[in-house]
Amino acid sequence: MTLELAGGFSLGDSAELKQALSDxxxxxxxxxxxxxxxxxxxxxxxxxxxxxxxxxxRLDGKAVAISGGLHPACSGAAAEMGITQQDFDQAFAPGD
Structure with a gap:
């Protein structure tokens, strides 16, 4: 299953995003x-x-993978917050 996310996400979107990810x-x-x-x-x-x-x-015995790579603005925002590629590699399964 693939969930496509697009646009910008801020604190105000968190409840809706959390529900979509959980579903x-x-x-x-x-x-x-x-x-x-x-x-x-x-x-x-x-x-x-x-x-x-x-x-x-992981707790549910499942995996989450990132497909299609990250938009440069998204990866830039992650880097500004100190989130590295290694963090993504450790948390997410390879995207086949």
Whole structure:
């Protein structure tokens, strides 16, 4: 299953995003793919929800993978917050 995320995400979007991520994880049978190639703005809350999703997936015996890579603005925002590529590699399964 692939969940496509697009646009910008701020604190005000957190409740809706959390629900969408949770629903997608619950609907997946093993691996949930996140297509974030169109996410062009992201807050710390966005990344907290993503990493929380990856942790919950592991507890559920599932995996979350990022497909399509990150939009440069999204990866730039992550870097500004101190989130490294290694952090993504450790939290998310390889995107086949």
């Amino acid at each position: 997608a994880l619950n609907a997946s049978t093993g691996r949930l793919f996140l297509d974030m190639s169109q996410v062009d703005a992201a807050s710390l809350t966005f990344f907290q929800l993503l990493f929380g999703l990856a942790a919950q997936a």
